[in-house]
Amino acid sequence: MKLDLSGRSALVTGSTAGIGFAAAKALADCGAQVFVNGRDAARTAEAADRIGPHAEPVPGDIGTAEGCHAIHAATGPADILINNAGIFEPADFFDTDDEIWDRHWRINVMSAVRLSRAYAPAMVEKGWGRIVMLGSESAFNIPAEMIHYGVSKTADVAFARGLAKRLAGTGVTVNSVLPGPTLSDGLEDMLAGEVAKSGKPVAEVAADFVMVNRPTSIIRRAATVDEVANLIAYIASPLSSATTGASLRVDGGVWDSI
Template identity: 50%
Template structure:
């Protein structure tokens, strides 16, 4: 199926690895010109080379930016003033005991997980509206609905993305600019490797057994009973970024493996 993305320009934040990288790769395979992002030049260069190795004719470039710093967000916008597709993927997470997570940690995570999407959308949405075409996608999480007790802060930031995406979709009603949130469940990425090692050590099991141990303890409602692959999440995002998804907007689209125990 041709997703009609040739000639479109996309920005995927936090995309040197993990879900963001898989999204950037998927968009490049469909012929979009893709800008990826990382906090360091080295990781950015490696990711660009990896995409070019996988896609012979890939149009991919990168911009270094730390989304905890508003001046670096502004610098990114100056380098890339107009795009067709914005994927707000950048985010941080980790074990965050509620009673010991201080204000500074809350504000830092909100800067990265929420305000990055606010600032970029505030710039790009009016431009998309003016040309009457665009896609804005927020990478939320099943944790936005099924908030984990050990990562309340992360869950709250991802819930904020649900409200932001729905409100922005309404703001852009009657246009050909769509806004959606995608909610991944537990997904394999480089960041999960350390987690699996810690689980294995704590439970005296092998690293290979750790993913299932996590699912059984932390996400027992999972229907697929496994971690998703990054490309499984990316497939949804790439479709939603395409012109073929024109009737899908204001939606919270779950790629959670059935973790959230509801059919709607």
């Protein structure tokens, strides 16, 4: 089995670090021309340089309608859209004001809606395309400490399912990928204090965090960003042509369901 994306182009939002960077690199390694996206122009250019000649920086803020329009204008049509960019912020329900809810909705949900609306028509016209939403196991296993985040991820999964049905028979597939706890830059930042306090390696601290906060984990550790990117690369490839409207778990078994 060979994942060959030669001649394909892909936009990966939020791809200067973490899962997004790993996904962009995986797609580029498969031969795709990848548009790397981030809000900071210098950081976006640096990330594209690290990926190599198959990567082009496209800075822009996916959290606004104007930013999404500018990104689409800069790239033109793309064969693959990975709606990866997202935020999470642990906060008790009674401490999450409207602004926190609105920010999670704009970035985690509306960016995917706007960009999918922009890129899908050209995919349909071409008769081939891949749209992938980065959901989360939190879409089904709503975290009590981040209800606002869980709700936004449930919306991403629902959006992917609905859009897949809307694009039925076009050759364009739409799926969501559901990571569990993943050792991304965001998780590393969240655990930095405990790493400094304990002196343990970050992977060990992350494993402890998983077992305390997600005790249903079967792998009993945080996934790596590359492990998540591997699934994204497959679902973005021609080999996944019979998979659409699916929510695909790469959560280490955290979601306790068959």
